[in-house]
Each structure stands twice: as structure tokens, then as C-alpha cells.
Amino acid sequence: MSILVDRDTRVIVQGITGREGSFHTTQMVEYGTNVVSGVTPGGRGKTVAEAPVFDTVADAVAATEPNVAIIFVPARFAPDAIYEAVDNGLPLVICITEGIPVADMVPVYAHVKQVGARLLGPNCPGTITPGAAKVGIMPGFIHTPGPVGVVSRSGTLTYEVVDALSRAGIGQSSAVGIGGDPVIGTSFVDVLALFEADPATDAIVMIGEIGGDDEEHAARFIEEHVTKPVVGFIAGQTAPPGKRMGHAGAIISGGSGTAAEKMAALEAAGVRVVDRPSAVPGAIQAALLAVGQPVSR
Amino acid sequence: MNLHEYQAAELFAAQGIPTNGGAVASTPGEAEVIARGAGGVVVVKAQVHSGGRGKAGGVKLARTPQEARAAAEAILGLEIRGHIVRKVLVAPGADIAQEFYLGVSLDRTRRQNVVIASGEGGVDIEEVARERPERIVRALVDPLLGIHPWQARQIGFALGIAFDKVAGFATITRALYDTYIAEDATLAEINPLVLTGAGDWLALDAKMSIDDNALFRHPDFEALRDLDEEVATEVDARQSGISFVKLDGDIGCIVNGAGLAMATMDAVKLHGGEPANFLDVGGGASADQVAQAFALVTADPHVRAILINIFGGITRGDVVAQGIAEARERVAVTVPIVVRLSGTNAAEGQKLLAASGLIATESMDDAAAEAVRAAHAA
Numbered sequence: 001m002s003i004l005v006d007r008d009t010r011v012i013v014q015g016i017t018g019r020e021g022s023f024h025t026t027q028m029v030e031y032g033t034n035v036v037s038g039v040t041p042g043g044r045g046k047t048v049a050e051a052p053v054f055d056t057v058a059d060a061v062a063a064t065e066p067n068v069a070i071i072f073v074p075a076r077f078a079p080d081a082i083y084e085a086v087d088n089g090l091p092l093v094i095c096i097t098e099g100i101p102v103a104d105m106v107p108v109y110a111h112v113k114q115v116g117a118r119l120l121g122p123n124c125p126g127t128i129t130p131g132a133a134k135v136g137i138m139p140g141f142i143h144t145p146g147p148v149g150v151v152s153r154s155g156t157l158t159y160e161v162v163d164a165l166s167r168a169g170i171g172q173s174s175a176v177g178i179g180g181d182p183v184i185g186t187s188f189v190d191v192l193a194l195f196e197a198d199p200a201t202d203a204i205v206m207i208g209e210i211g212g213d214d215e216e217h218a219a220r221f222i223e224e225h226v227t228k229p230v231v232g233f234i235a236g237q238t239a240p241p242g243k244r245m246g247h248a249g250a251i252i253s254g255g256s257g258t259a260a261e262k263m264a265a266l267e268a269a270g271v272r273v274v275d276r277p278s279a280v281p282g283a284i285q286a287a288l289l290a291v292g293q294p295v296s297r
Numbered sequence: 298m299n300l301h302e303y304q305a306a307e308l309f310a311a312q313g314i315p316t317n318g319g320a321v322a323s324t325p326g327e328a329e330v331i332a333r334g335a336g337g338v339v340v341v342k343a344q345v346h347s348g349g350r351g352k353a354g355g356v357k358l359a360r361t362p363q364e365a366r367a368a369a370e371a372i373l374g375l376e377i378r379g380h381i382v383r384k385v386l387v388a389p390g391a392d393i394a395q396e397f398y399l400g401v402s403l404d405r406t407r408r409q410n411v412v413i414a415s416g417e418g419g420v421d422i423e424e425v426a427r428e429r430p431e432r433i434v435r436a437l438v439d440p441l442l443g444i445h446p447w448q449a450r451q452i453g454f455a456l457g458i459a460f461d462k463v464a465g466f467a468t469i470t471r472a473l474y475d476t477y478i479a480e481d482a483t484l485a486e487i488n489p490l491v492l493t494g495a496g497d498w499l500a501l502d503a504k505m506s507i508d509d510n511a512l513f514r515h516p517d518f519e520a521l522r523d524l525d526e527e528v529a530t531e532v533d534a535r536q537s538g539i540s541f542v543k544l545d546g547d548i549g550c551i552v553n554g555a556g557l558a559m560a561t562m563d564a565v566k567l568h569g570g571e572p573a574n575f576l577d578v579g580g581g582a583s584a585d586q587v588a589q590a591f592a593l594v595t596a597d598p599h600v601r602a603i604l605i606n607i608f609g610g611i612t613r614g615d616v617v618a619q620g621i622a623e624a625r626e627r628v629a630v631t632v633p634i635v636v637r638l639s640g641t642n643a644a645e646g647q648k649l650l651a652a653s654g655l656i657a658t659e660s661m662d663d664a665a666a667e668a669v670r671a672a673h674a675a
Contacts, residue, residue, distance in 0.1 A: 238571075
């Protein structure tokens with residue numbers, strides 16, 4: 001078991017013939033992910049890493065029955081790619097693209113909700129279930145199968161934490177990057193609910209950052225609905241107000257969205273909040289010991 | 298990207314919002330000429346990308362052209378929250394009967410745009426929201442249908458606006474929302490929106506921020522960009538595709554990934570240092586990018602050590618190390634450099650770096666501690 005992707009995942013790659021799309025398709029296939037097809041308008045008849053390319057998502061769906069879409073389409077065309085995926089029945093759409101205007105994402109978010117699909121991202125590294133499927137751009141080799149679910153707004157910071165866990169002999173059930181934009185399809189709360197329900201997950205690592213109040217909502221949700229131990233880290237304790245820290249969503253505005261507020265909210269909800277990424281494995285070990293679970297299986 | 302008041306006011310006026318007019322002066326003489334042309338009382342207002350202008354002495358009333366000149370003399374060159382005033386707006390004075398706040402922005406929690414209004418205008422809206430939340434009226438906007446006329450009217454009635462003035466208020470509210478959408482704004486704000494003694498609606502201020510991700514749709518905004526308002530190195534960084542924010546410390550940071558870059562700054566602080574900047578060099582950390590990053594970081598004379606933190610991932614550590622070595626040949630760096638390299642082929646990369654005389658480590662904590670030590674020893 002795992003969340004979002006597993007051995008039965010059949011991936012369609014939108015923007016498969018582009019530089020990023022073709023590179024990461026090869027990487028995903030090498031990891032063992034079942035990439036069944038790709039889409040690039042005008043690309044019919046080509047193949048990338050042995051996956052057939054189609055002009056439209058509809059053609060690819062009819063021929064190859066994918067159940068997860070991953071999008072590498074440039075920002076100005078990415079919203080259209082998300083609509084094309086969900087309107088052709090894809091239940092899970094993972095958008096890697098960075099730089100999509102907020103004004104485009106607001107109606108995209110509403111539409112995805114309306115049709116009952118799930119969007120992960122945009123501006124995210126995707127998701128991986130170690131040993132089963134990698135649908136994203138993370139380095140696969142740092143992950144090991146195990147009992148810890150990881151959820152994060154950031155890419156490289158997630159790799160940092162996952163790498164530290166793996167080195168400490170602690171494997172992961174799934175690792176999910178929800179993205180660094182102000183409007184994202186899947187929130188911390190959504191992923192926490194999935195991990196709570198997942199029998200393969202015994203503990204959860206949540207990596208937040210400044211901006212917005214998704215972490216505060218997560219804290220409330222953890223208090224009320226999560227029985228598994230949660231370890232938290234929040235990046236941006238030294239970030240100044242009013243400045244965007246790389247991610248479009250990482251900004252302290254009007255004095256709210258600070259790391260201190262988020263850390264306090266999580267601590268109040270019983271989350272073990274650590275002050276540095278390297279402290280995550282120790283905190284997880286302690287948490288798992290406390291609930292009598294082995295750190296690896 | 299932030300706009301100046303006079304730029305935002307022009308965009309508002311183009312959508313039919315009644316604005317106060319006026320003209321921009323960059324010398325006291327120009328201000329005097331504008332005031333003479335306007336006749337009567339004028340307001341001289343600092344044009345800077347910062348709130349709190351009134352409290353800082355950046356807004357003055359002038360009864361005569363001579364007073365306008367004196368006001369401009371006092372305001373031009375003033376520093377408001379770190380911003381130097383280089384331009385003033387000289388606008389006709391208004392006879393204010395009632396003040397309101399009206400704004401549109403994104404409600405991140407609901408992932409929907411929201412109209413916010415208050416009967417307390419001309420004051421800091423965040424303070425009102427904190428201390429008297431009952432004085433704030435909010436309306437979420439349907440992302441697919443836009444703002445309905447009834448919503449705009451309902452806000453007006455909730456603010457206690459007289460029936461015969463509600464239609465005018467609703468028109469302005471819808472026009473402000475339309476401007477926000479049309480221009481890809483992240484904030485569109487009128488504070489204060491006033492009813493004059495004669496019973497007319499008038500936007501006495503205008504504030505707008507534009508979504509940087511949407512600038513490709515608005516090539517004309519490039520002309521509105523005020524480079525004087527931006528930190529020079531941040532402008533250079535934007536042009537080379539690097540995310541960079543200048544801070545006040547002495548440890549320059551070069552990192553791949555935004556989240557890791559923030560965590561690196563935090564690690565510096567945790568080990569007793571102060572970061573000089575946020576810098577996300579992007580995914581690959583190629584020689585070109587690292588050379589650019591060196592140039593940005595070393596442009597700050599306060600920097601006494603540089604901390605490079607790269608998580609190798611798909612990019613191989615030895616390639617990153619080569620890039621760092623190459624970048625050092627192109628950009629002269631005189632302060633100590635500490636490199637933390639992890640991920641694929643990290644060991645090979647560290648060997649390369651050590652051979653070129655750099656301090657290389659695999660742990661982020663060690664690297665941060667080492668950088669702080671090196672900066673204090675320098």
C-alpha cells in the first residue's frame with residue numbers, strides 16, 4: 001500500500017517531447033514507472049523511452065488507458081494541459097510546471113474540484129512510492145521503501161529530508177511534493193488524510209515554509225483527525241516580511257504566514273517540530289518507538 | 298511587481314473608476330507649476346513602493362503653489378521604510394465626507410479571489426482586520442462567473458452606505474475587480490475611497506501589485522517598472538533567472554532550490570551567523586549559474602564568507618564541483634568559500650573541491666557552522 005501512485009499506476013506524460021519532458025520520462029522509466037504514453041500536439045507517431053506519443057490526450061487515453069497524468073508543458077500552456085487531462089477523465093494530474101499565473105490557477109482549481117479529479121501542484125516535484133513508481137522529477141535513488149510518509153511544499157528540501165531518513169535506515173511509504181505556489185490543487189490536509197488512511201504509513205513528516213496558512217489548517221486537522229505521529233519542519237525562520245523567497249507562495253504578507261506562527265500552531269497540535277532538517281530522522285525514530293512501530297519493514 | 302500610485306490610478310481610471318487626477322513631479326519646481334495649473338488646494342504625495350507614507354511625512358497639504366513647492370522639497374529625497382522618494386504626485390485636494398477601504402486580492406485558503414471592504418478608510422487595513430474584524434466585509438468571487446452585481450450591492454449595504462449611493466459604489470467595486478483580473482494583479486486597492494461633500498465617489502489613492510508570473514501577458518508593464526525602487530543586484534538576478542533577495546547579514550548563500558535555500562539561511566542563523574541573502578540558483582547549478590551567483594553575492598561588500606549548499610539529486614556532484622571550480626576562475630572571490638555537496642557522486646565532487654582549496658563537507662549543519670566560523674575569523 002501507499003498513496004497516490006503504486007505498481008498499477010499507468011502514466012501519461014503531457015509535453016513528453018520537450019527537453020524536460022523527455023529527460024524525466026526516461027528517468028521515470030528507468031526507475032520502473034509504467035509510462036504508457038505521451039502527448040505533444042503534432043507528435044503523433046514518435047516514441048520517447050518506448051512510450052508512444054499522441055496528438056491529444058483523448059487519443060492517448062483511448063489507446064493506452066493511463067490513470068495518472070504528469071505535465072511538463074510551459075507555464076503559458078500548462079493550464080490548458082490540466083483542463084485537457086481532467087476533461088478526458090484522468091483522476092490524478094501532477095503538474096510540475098513552475099510559473100503559472102495565479103489568475104489562471106484560480107479557475108483551474110475550481111474546475112478540477114467540480115469534475116472530481118485531483119491536481120497535485122503546480123510547481124511541485126511530483127510524488128514517489130519507493131520501489132513501486134516515481135511520477136515526478138525527484139532523484140529516485142535517495143528513496144527507500146518503509147513506513148514514513150513525507151509531504152512538502154518544496155523540492156530540494158524534501159530530497160534533503162528523504163536522504164537523511166534513508167541514511168538513518170528509515171524508509172518512506174510515499175513522498176509527496178504539493179508545490180510552492182499560492183494556488184495548489186492538493187493541500188497538506190488532503191495528503192495528511194491519505195497518509196492517515198494508508199496502512200503502510202506509520203508516521204508522517206511534514207515540511208512547510210512561510211506564506212499562506214496551509215500549515216495552520218494542517219495543525220487543526222492533525223489535532224482532530226491524525227492518530228499517527230507527525231514530525232514537522234518549517235523553512236524560512238529568517239525570511240524578511242514582504243519578500244518572495246523563490247517560490248511564488250513563499251511570502252510573509254501583512255505580518256502573517258511567518259515560520260514562528262506555523263511552528264507554534266503545529267506544536268500546539270502535538271507535532272514534534274524540529275529546527276533543522278538533520279533532526280528529522282531522530283524525531284521520527286523517537287516517534288515510531290513511542291508508538292511501538294519498527295523503523296523499517 | 299509593484300506599481301506606483303499614479304500608475305495604478307491610470308489603470309483604474311481606464312476602467313471607469315473616478316480618480317483624483319493630478320500629475321507627477323520629480324523636482325519642487327515642477328510641483329509648483331502643477332499646483333499653479335490645478336489652482337486651489339493640492340495634496341503632494343510621495344510615490345514609493347511602500348505603505349505608511351502619511352505617518353512618515355510623505356503626504357502634505359498645500360494651499361498655494363509656493364506651499365506645494367515647499368512640500369515637494371520636504372518629501373523628495375525622504376526615506377520611507379528604506380525607500381527613497383524620487384517622485385511626488387500633485388493632486389487636487391478633496392472635500393471628504395466619508396472614507397472607505399476597498400480592495401481585491403487572493404484568499405489563499407479558499408483559492409478564490411475576495412473583495413474586502415471596510416467603513417474605516419484611509420487607515421492600515423491589516424490593523425483593522427486584526428483589532429476590529431467586525432468592521433471588515435468580505436465577499437468571495439466565483440472563479441468562473443466573476444463578481445455578481447448583487448454581491449457588490451450587498452457589500453455597499455453592509456457598509457451602511459445610503460441607498461442612493463450604493464449603485465455608484467457597486468459600479469466601482471465591479472470595475473476594481475475587472476481591473477484586478479484584466480491586469481493579472483495580486484492586489485488592487487483603493488484606500489481611501491471617499492464620498493465627497495458634494496456626494497460624489499472618488500478614489501483618493503490607488504495601489505496595485507502585478508503577478509510576476511503573468512508579465513508575459515503584459516509587455517507594456519516593463520515600461521512601468523521603476524528600477525530605482527529595486528535593489529540593483531535583485532534586478533540583475535531576475536535578468537539571469539536566479540531568485541535572489543538581499544538581506545542584512547554577512548554570509549552569502551548559494552543554494553539549489555527555494556525551500557533548501559530558506560533552510561540554509563535558517564541553518565546559518567542557528568549556528569550564530571546572519572545570512573546576507575536568499576539565493577536559489579535553480580536546478581542544475583551549472584558553471585554559468587554559479588558564476589552569476591558569485592557575482593551577485595560578492596557585489597555585497599558586507600559578505601565575509603560564502604556558503605554553497607547543493608543537493609546533487611539528478612545533477613551529479615562532480616559536475617557541480619567542476620562548475621564551481623570554473624565559476625571561481627571567471628569571478629574573483631576573495632572571501633572564504635564553504636561548500637556542502639550531497640547526493641549523486643558527492644564524494645568525487647568533494648575531492649575535486651578540496652583539491653582546488655575549498656572547504657567541502659557533506660553535512661549542511663557542519664557547512665553552516667564552518668561558514669559562520671570562517672566569516673568571524675575573516
